[in-house]
Amino acid sequence: MTFLDRAPWQGRIFVDGDWRPGAGGTVPVVEPATGAELAQAGLASPDDVRDAARSAHEAQRAWAALPHPARAAVLRRAGDLFAEHAAELSGWNVREVGAVPMMAGFSLHVAAEECWAAAALPSAPQGEVLASEDDRLSFSRRLPAGVVGVISPFNVPLILSIRSVAPALALGNAVLLKPDPRTVVTGGVLIARVLAEAGLPAGLLQLVPGGADVGQAIVEDPHVRVVSFTGSTAAGRAVGATAAEHLTRAHLELGGNSALVVLEDADVAEAVEQAAWGSFFHQGQVCMTVGRHLVHESVHDEFVSRLAAKAETLVVGDPTSEGVALGPVIDAGQRDRIHALVEESERRGAKVHAGGWFDELFYRPTVLGDVPHDAPAFAEEVFGPVAAVVPFRDDDEAVAIAAASEYGLALGIVTRDVMRGLALAERIPTGIVHVNDQTVNDEANAPFGGVRASGTGARFGGATANVEAFTETRWITVRRTPPARQL
Known part of the structure; x- marks a missing residue:
């Protein structure tokens, strides 16, 4: 028994x-x-x-x-x-x-x-x-x-x-x-x-x-x-x-539509590993999932290329099998909503660099570039394995983009200058901040919760x-x- x-x-x-x-x-x-x-x-x-x-x-x-x-x-x-x-x-x-x-x-x-x-x-x-x-x-x-x-x-x-x-x-x-x-x-x-x-x-x-x-x-x-x-x-x-x-x-x-801000001094390879975890872990079905990747324009193209390559290597399948990185989403309704958001974003000008398709309930990890800020995969909570990436010129623009969301759950900032990261976080309303980490974190002794629509x-x-x-x-x-x- x-x-x-x-x-x-x-x-x-x-x-x-x-x-x-x-x-x-x-x-x-x-x-x-x-x-x-x-x-x-x-x-x-x-x-x-x-x-x-x-x-x-x-x-x-x-x-x-x-x-x-x-x-x-x-x-x-x-x-x-x-x-x-x-x-x-x-x-x-x-x-x-x-x-x-x-x-x-x-x-x-x-x-x-x-x-x-x-x-x-x-x-x-x-x-x-x-x-x-x-x-x-x-x-x-x-x-x-x-x-x-x-x-x-x-x-x-x-x-x-x-x-x-x-x-x-x-x-x-x-x-x-x-x-x-x-x-x-x-x-x-x-x-x-x-x-x-x-x-x-x-x-x-x-x-x-x-x-x-x-x-x-x-x-x-x-x-x-x-x-x-x-x-x-x-x-x-x-x-x-x-x-x-x-x-x-x-x-x-x-809900949440958390941002990961990658500054120009970040190690891009390390930032991509954080980004992949933040967007694709548990098929993106986490309230703290990174929904919006804000990447400085000087490293943006490299970031998108590396993240797309990472997404293509990830195994999607039955989680009882060996070596699977992503399992299924919960049901067909959730899968169809994810795909509709991706397709509508593509119609509005976003470019699919990886993924964008599914087999049964197994949705491929998806990377979108050239994403308009009003595209639903960027503006809404997708609750699926979708990473929407946009560039920014300077800290002020990064703050403006990150703070424009109605949500305010979690924020990640990747930079070699920790104090700069903390100063940036002060300007973006969220309940949780992680400097040099992605947004999906949880500990029993830490206060957890969001602001605004989160x-x-x-x-x-x-x-x-x-x-x-x-x-x-x-x-x-x-x-x-x-x-x-x-x-």
Whole structure:
């Protein structure tokens, strides 16, 4: 019997510690590389969400009241289980998500690190002593928000679920988790299985996969006080609007169209390696993917030539095979959207130097040059393995081009002058900056989030951001005796 034995969870949702049929029916778990059906997953309905939220609310009180070492122990054990069963669980990531083994292994590494980092949160300072003009003790205290709704996408489902689930639980909350129906196992089932094995009491993690109606039910439920959503900017706007109507806090990690700026003093060969990783890793299906390559005109032609040559060497295929650099995109709809953006950009004048075609769900890494700034492959988030390259004359023009996007997630700058790179970054609004690195980076203890259309700011990672995200602040005062008060 494997750790993720299929018998209990097939065709079921996880509510109150039990695998039970969901009122939303079932959905096949499909391997995008082959089209094979791997299993059946259960789907919830809005009624399931209401039941799960109610019981999660009841379970949360006892969990929050536990001594902090008890909560920390569950998260530490969960991290150990992710590490112990990494080979099996990453295999699901490869087959269900289409991730190459390196990406799948990275996801399991991050999942373990997220749990271990979260295990430190229960013992973190819970508030601060405040100055008061009155004769009293005045202090603030951080309290669990209550029930947290986590809505995660298909692209990196394990990381984008656990990075909210783990700290929310550690800080004394209960969680409703809704993974994308296309990646229910990696984004939900294995997390529920790990946490149950780690000793998490029943009712604190409710797994309710489903579509938009289930997501809406989570955001609207009166027991849900915080929603952590990761997904497209369009969907995030809808989540934010609904949350505002119900006075529910919403943390929105949305789309990106990140820029990599290559200055004239950069080593072009090194910059190309960074660029290829930033645009093609995980088939470009990462919010931090480099969508826009801004290259100084003096090295632009060499950069395009080298990047195109690199793209042509990359093996695209079934990620269970040896030597594959890129696997499939998630489904035909995503593939067709990528190709439409490339074709429209070509019609507007962009030149295809590599790629620009696909076989089934396998999209070739694509390099576009001579790209007009309004071409969709440059102006929009492609979410595929497409690198659009444009030249710039000087720092001012680089800043103007980079800052023109509505997005503001990540920024990479390649230069031999680190201080110049930092000064340039100060002029470009993003939530994340990497000097002499590409844009796809993630660490459990680092604050993560974007600005503008990329989201509502850094709110994941590290004690400060996670405590801000998943707790409420209470002001408390204490006096020896009641003061004399007369109207």
